[in-house]
Amino acid sequence: MTDHIDTLLDQMTLAEQVQLLSGADFWSVNAPDRLGLGTLRVTDGPNGARGGGSLVGGVTAAAFPVGIALGATWDPDLAHEIGTALAAEVKSKGAHMLLAPTVNLHRSVTNGRNFECYAEDPELTAALTVGYIRGLQSQGIAATIKHFAGNESEIERTTINSDVDERSLRELYLRPFEAAVKDAGTWGIMSSYNKLNGTYTAENAWLLTKVLRDDWGYDGIVMSDWFGSRSTKPTMDAGLDLEMPGPTRDRGDTLVQAVEAGTVDAATVRRAARNMLVLMDRTGALRDLRPHHEVADDRPATRALIRRAGAAATVLLQNDGILPLAPQGTLAVIGPNAKTARIMGGGSAQLNPHYSVAPWNALLDRMGADALTYALGCTNHRWEPLLTGDFEVAYRPKDQPDADPVHTTTTNGAEMFIIPPIGDGTLSPSDVQVTLTGTYTPTDSGTHRVGITATGPCAIYLDDALIVDGRDWQKGRTFFEEGCDEVVGTIDLTAGQTYAVRITVTARSGDNLQFTALRAGIGKPMGDAEIAAAATAAAQADRAVVFVGRSGEWDTEGSDLEDITLPGRQDDLIAAVAAANPNTVVVLQTGGPVEMPWASDVAAILQAWYPGQEAGHAIADVLFGDAEPGGRLPQTFPAKWSDNPTQSQDRQVYPGLDGTVRYAEGLLIGYRHYDRHGITPLFPFGHGLSYTQFALSDLSVTANDTGASVTLTVTNTGDRTGTTVAQIYVSEDAPQVPRPDKELEGFAKLSLDAGEARTVTIPLDHRAFAYWDQDTQGWRVDAGTFTIHAGLSATDLQAQAAITLENWTGAA
Numbered sequence: 001m002t003d004h005i006d007t008l009l010d011q012m013t014l015a016e017q018v019q020l021l022s023g024a025d026f027w028s029v030n031a032p033d034r035l036g037l038g039t040l041r042v043t044d045g046p047n048g049a050r051g052g053g054s055l056v057g058g059v060t061a062a063a064f065p066v067g068i069a070l071g072a073t074w075d076p077d078l079a080h081e082i083g084t085a086l087a088a089e090v091k092s093k094g095a096h097m098l099l100a101p102t103v104n105l106h107r108s109v110t111n112g113r114n115f116e117c118y119a120e121d122p123e124l125t126a127a128l129t130v131g132y133i134r135g136l137q138s139q140g141i142a143a144t145i146k147h148f149a150g151n152e153s154e155i156e157r158t159t160i161n162s163d164v165d166e167r168s169l170r171e172l173y174l175r176p177f178e179a180a181v182k183d184a185g186t187w188g189i190m191s192s193y194n195k196l197n198g199t200y201t202a203e204n205a206w207l208l209t210k211v212l213r214d215d216w217g218y219d220g221i222v223m224s225d226w227f228g229s230r231s232t233k234p235t236m237d238a239g240l241d242l243e244m245p246g247p248t249r250d251r252g253d254t255l256v257q258a259v260e261a262g263t264v265d266a267a268t269v270r271r272a273a274r275n276m277l278v279l280m281d282r283t284g285a286l287r288d289l290r291p292h293h294e295v296a297d298d299r300p301a302t303r304a305l306i307r308r309a310g311a312a313a314t315v316l317l318q319n320d321g322i323l324p325l326a327p328q329g330t331l332a333v334i335g336p337n338a339k340t341a342r343i344m345g346g347g348s349a350q351l352n353p354h355y356s357v358a359p360w361n362a363l364l365d366r367m368g369a370d371a372l373t374y375a376l377g378c379t380n381h382r383w384e385p386l387l388t389g390d391f392e393v394a395y396r397p398k399d400q401p402d403a404d405p406v407h408t409t410t411t412n413g414a415e416m417f418i419i420p421p422i423g424d425g426t427l428s429p430s431d432v433q434v435t436l437t438g439t440y441t442p443t444d445s446g447t448h449r450v451g452i453t454a455t456g457p458c459a460i461y462l463d464d465a466l467i468v469d470g471r472d473w474q475k476g477r478t479f480f481e482e483g484c485d486e487v488v489g490t491i492d493l494t495a496g497q498t499y500a501v502r503i504t505v506t507a508r509s510g511d512n513l514q515f516t517a518l519r520a521g522i523g524k525p526m527g528d529a530e531i532a533a534a535a536t537a538a539a540q541a542d543r544a545v546v547f548v549g550r551s552g553e554w555d556t557e558g559s560d561l562e563d564i565t566l567p568g569r570q571d572d573l574i575a576a577v578a579a580a581n582p583n584t585v586v587v588l589q590t591g592g593p594v595e596m597p598w599a600s601d602v603a604a605i606l607q608a609w610y611p612g613q614e615a616g617h618a619i620a621d622v623l624f625g626d627a628e629p630g631g632r633l634p635q636t637f638p639a640k641w642s643d644n645p646t647q648s649q650d651r652q653v654y655p656g657l658d659g660t661v662r663y664a665e666g667l668l669i670g671y672r673h674y675d676r677h678g679i680t681p682l683f684p685f686g687h688g689l690s691y692t693q694f695a696l697s698d699l700s701v702t703a704n705d706t707g708a709s710v711t712l713t714v715t716n717t718g719d720r721t722g723t724t725v726a727q728i729y730v731s732e733d734a735p736q737v738p739r740p741d742k743e744l745e746g747f748a749k750l751s752l753d754a755g756e757a758r759t760v761t762i763p764l765d766h767r768a769f770a771y772w773d774q775d776t777q778g779w780r781v782d783a784g785t786f787t788i789h790a791g792l793s794a795t796d797l798q799a800q801a802a803i804t805l806e807n808w809t810g811a812a
Contacts, residue, residue, distance in 0.1 A: 005277045009270060011035060017273035018255045023246030026226075026419050027052045027095075028292075031280065038288035040280050042144070042244075043093050046100035046116055047344055047612065049086060050351035051093035051294045055417040060296040062089050062613065063343050063353040064306055067102055068591055069313035069609035071118035071634030072688075074725045075749050076131035078309055083135025083143075085302050090141045092297035094290070096283035097142040097188060099348070101132050103176035106592070106635045107152035107669050108646040108654055110561040112554075115345040115591025115610060119634035120670030120685065121744050122172050126179035133184035142283050145180045147192035147225060148201060148212075149173055154560045155655040157481070158228070161195035163652075164663040170772040170812075171667060178216055187220040187282055191240060193228045202229050208239035215812040221275045226348075227514060236264050241272040298354040303614060310611030310618025311627035312723075316689040317605040317637075322543070322583055324625025324691060329542035332373050333360055334534045334577055336380040336570070337547035342589040343615050347480070347557025353613045359547050359587070362616030366624065373541055376526075377534035377573040380566070382553035383486045384451035384521030387414035387501065391438035395422055398433040398506050411436070414503055414520035417479075429507060429516045436503040436520075444524050445495040451488040453478040454518040456508040458487070462499045467491050468520075473508070479517045480558035531569065531576050539580040545623070546577050546602075547587045555591030555610070560655065564594050564641045574598045587619060593637035596682060607631070625691060628723045628751075632688035632793070636671050639682040645673035671794040672740040686727050686744075686793035692718025692754065694792065696726060699799035701788045707765040708803055712790050714760060716752035723751045728762050729789040729797070730769060736782050737771060742789055745769075764788075766808050779810035 009017065016032040024030040024039070031037030044050045047064045064070075064082055073079070090098050102113070106120035118125040133143040150162030150173060164173065180186040191201040191208070201207055202224050212218045223242035229235050232250045235243070236258075243251050258264040280286040316323065325331075341356035363372060379385075390412055394405035407423030414436055418429045440462070442448065450467050452458050453476070460468035468489040476485030493499065507516040538544035548570040554561060565571065578584045578601040585604045588594065599605065606629065611618045621627035638644050645665045646654035652662040668676050671685035698713040714726050728746040732739055745768035748760045766781055773780040785804050791797035 002278060005274060005281060008035065008277055009274055012273070014259060014266065014269065015256050017269050018251060020273045020276040021241060021255065021269070022243040022248035022251040025247070026245040029242065029246070029276070031286070036289070038280070038285050039292075040097065040283070040285040041095040041292065042097040042099055043090060043095040044099045045349040045351070046102050047349055048351045048353070049089035049093045049095065049098060051095070052292070054419055055348065055350060056415055057411070058352050059093065059294040060298070060354045061093070061351045062298070062302050062306065063351060063356070065309050065313050065612045066345055066349070066591065066610045067116045067118050068114060068634060069310070069611050070128060070132075071124065072313040072315055072609060072631035073309065074124065074632050074634070074747060075312060076127045078312060079128045079131030080135035081305060082309060083132040084139060085305055087136050087139030087141040088297065088299070088302070093294045094292045096285040096288070097144060097279075098136060099144045099146065099190065101129055101143065102146055103129050103180070104147060104151050105173055105669065107663070108560075109564055109593050109635070109638065109641065109644045111152055112154040112556050112558065112560045113347070114635070115555040116349050116557070120636065121634070122175035123744050124634060124747070125176040129176045129180050130184040133180055133186050137185070137187060140282070140284055142187040142279060143180070143184075144188035144190050144223065145177060145186050146190035148177055148189050148222075149192060149207060150196040150201070151192035151194050153655060153661060154558055156659070157558070158193040159195075159659065160656050161198060161660040162663065163197060163660050165666060167772045167774055168663060168666050172669065174211065181212070181216045181218045187279055189218070189220060189222050191222060191224055191228060193225050200230060202240045203231060203234035203238045205238040211812075213239065219278070221279045232258055233264050236268050236272065241275045296354060306612045307614035307617050307621070308627070310614055311621045312630035313609055313611055314618065314622045314629045315607040315631035315633055315687070316629035317607055317683050317687070318599065319604040319689055322585060322603040323623065325543065325623050327367070327624065330371050330373070331363065331367060332375065332537040332541035332544040332581070333363055333547070334375045334377050334538060334544055335547040335573065336376060336378060337549050337587070337589050338374065341615050342549060342551050342610055343612050344552055344610050345555040345591050346552035349557065350552060356613050357616035359616040359619050362620035366620055373537045375530070375534035375537040377531055377577070378526055378569040379523070380548065380550060380568045380570055381523065382551070382567065383453060383519065384449050384488065385523040386519065386521050387438070387440060389413070389438055389440070391436040394435045395427060396433045396435070397427065398431055401433045401506070414438070414518070416518050418516040430509045430514055432507045432516055434505045434516065434518070438501045439498050440501050440522060441498045442493045442495055442524070445493065446524055447490055448493050448522055448524050449488050449490055450522045451486045452503065452518065452520045453483050453486050454505045455479050455483045455516050456506045458484075458503070458505045458518060460489070460520055461502040462491060464500070464502070477559045483517060531573050534573060535576040535580040538577040538584065541581065543583040543585065544577050544581045545585045545587060546574055547589070548574065549589035549594075550591065552610075564592070566594050571597060574602065578602050585623070592635060593682070595640055599682065607633070628690060629688065630723045632686050632725045633683055634685070636674055636681045636685045636794070637683040639680065643674070643679050643681070645669055667740050672743070675741040675794070684793045684795040686725065686791070687796070688725075690722040690724060692716055692720050692722035694722070694724040694752075696790045696792070696798040698759070699788065699790045699801045701801045701803045703803055703805060707763070707768055710746065710762045710764060710788055712760060712799065713757055714750055714752065715757040716754055719754050721751065721753050723749065724792060725749045726760060727791050727793065728764070729791065729794070730764070731787045731789065732769070733785040733787060739771060766810060769805060770808070770810065776809065778812055781805055781808040783807045
């Protein structure tokens with residue numbers, strides 16, 4: 001099957017083989033022209049194919065629900081559908097490989113990238129991962145599962161050392177990757193930035209060769225995260241096939257010389273080049289000689305899938321009977337997320353969507369203007385609201401700030417992420433001074449706050465007066481930890497008057513990433529009057545729906561959250577509205593849990609995550625009962641932040657100390673921690689209500705040659721069709737080694753008509769009962785009795801059954 005690959009390798013010079021092992025630019029790898037071979041193109045990301053170019057702007061793309069929303073569906077079949085649809089999106093961007101999915105676990109509730117990952121549990125994550133990858137690769141598009149491994153926080157992520165014992169790695173953090181290799185046959189894996197037990201993952205031979213290839217039999221490629229390769233010989237010897245992005249820093253001539261000097265074995269280069277050619281052959285890139293072309297492919301079927309998936313991800317946390325909403329009566333629509341479509345998180349997963357639907361627009365379409373009132377109440381910005389409008393952009397060498405521009409362009413909005421090439425490519429993003437010029441016309445008079453974040457010294461001028469002075473630049477937590485924290489100035493402005501705006505940023509060479517970025521905003525602070533107006537609107541309506549949460553400014557790559565309170569004055573807003581109208585529904589849009597001091601005061605709470613471009617429609621479908629709230633929590637929602645397992649007094653446990661973060665909790669992450677320590681969460685893992693009711697019964701378990709078979713009956717005891725997830729947890733009655741109280745090992749998602757009962761069978765293999773035996777370096781089941789728990793959440797366990805098993809051992 002691969003003889004032609006070996007023939008190609010035989011025809012290649014050493015330099016041509018080496019050419020395959022690093023990017024040609026930010027998004028592609030060129031094979032040797034001499035042999036008539038094509039170009040491999042890759043694209044971000046997990047919730048949509050952004051295409052080439054910058055993280056901001058570009059050709060529009062379909063925006064799917066984010067990872068934690070897909071996790072909340074508990075539906076591997078839906079993940080397969082989404083993977084299949086994403087393949088078409090990748091092809092529309094002229095690419096062959098999607099940099100997705102992201103499958104790191106939710107170790108902490110404050111990880112800025114939790115929104116991009118599926119769950120706190122490895123089995124749920126693994127099941128969704130397999131569905132997603134199978135769908136994607138069935139269409140000839142390669143998956144790139146990431147980030148391998150130990151990347152459960154964004155703090156100091158490019159240098160931090162994750163100190164994790166092997167048992168926790170094998171049972172928790174490596175499990176989704178193992179399933180991707182063994183069960184889905186993923187074609188790509190991306191190493192993480194961090195060190196794992198003292199060695200950068202891109203140089204970690206135990207991880208990339210011993211575990212990945214020797215233990216699991218992996219036959220795909222391993223690529224670095226962007227700028228995550230730091231060496232030549234260590235990465236080659238460890239098994240890192242591809243350095244990204246290009247142009248190369250550690251390979252190219254340097255690698256050729258290392259082979260010629262005998263420092264790196266030529267066979268190592270050939271093996272990595274062979275892996276790359278196999279990937280290009282699998283995806284069709286090997287003979288793809290077409291010029292690169294990207295199109296916006298806005299398909300009706302994709303729109304419908306995204307809308308359906310958004311509803312399937314929505315979790316009904318509590319409901320006193322107010323939901324689904326009756327179509328009659330008046331509705332006060334309140335909050336900072338009501339008229340803004342919160343569709344995705346921030347960082348490399350963001351894209352330019354075909355369109356986005358805000359909840360207000362969906363409700364307006366459904367109820368009409370006469371039935372609705374609106375009040376903002378407060379804001380939830382992390383930074384000042386983005387300066388919008390058209391800006392002229394001028395690029396100059398940073399050592400010649402007064403020279404004529406070497407390149408000019410325009411941008412809509414004062415937000416830029418600058419990567420090569422700039423113009424004709426003669427100017428590097430690390431050597432540029434950027435000036436944006438435009439105008440701003442305020443709608444209100446008074447004191448305004450003007451702010452900027454940037455990756456180098458920066459300033460904002462209004463009518464040539466210096467308003468924001470960031471020229472004394474200091475590194476902060478923006479732009480993947482390469483940008484400053486927001487620098488803010490104030491100015492009194494007059495409504496209706498137009499002011500000239502000039503923004504300057506001077507590039508600096510990033511510590512770990514090579515780009516220049518900026519974001520500038522302006523806003524007028526809000527006070528008590530806006531909350532009072534929202535309460536008045538609620539009091540005058542039959543019902544109120546408050547749309548609150550976060551956005552991609554908060555839930556973003558490169559920065560963890562500082563806590564899990566709702567930003568700004570949103571808690572005050574909810575409390576005021578609930579006091580004014582007891583028929584208040586809260587719709588949360590976040591990438592994870594928040595504290596809810598008002599939970600007992602509101603009639604219902606919906607967790608809607610970031611559900612993609614059809615956000616408003618999906619939320620309205622659930623609010624009015626056109627769709628079931630199909631989601632179940634993939635992450636425990638604690639009553640307070642300090643209940644989370646990583647909230648230790650020891651900073652080594654989180655966020656890290658002296659360059660190391662120590663996973664001292666071991667196996668006890670997520671619900672395992674709450675079980676062991678007797679902590680009652682606000683809402684448990686697996687929780688989610690329906691618009692009907694369900695019961696589990698007739699649980700039985702039978703041992704067999706592969707492990708066991710679990711059978712149970714699920715009954716819809718209510719009066720309408722509904723969806724539920726039957727969850728199977730396993731505990732060992734008398735473990736010989738420390739084990740969690742119980743662990744999720746299987747589940748089934750069902751839709752049942754009113755009164756319908758269905759018997760389901762869930763297979764459990766030996767691994768469902770096993771633990772990692774460090775001494776034998778394999779899996780082990782000790783003879784004894786295990787209890788099977790069937791439930792509708794980690795705390796709603798409705799049936800138990802016992803099974804006795806014999807000793808069993810399995811290879812890694």
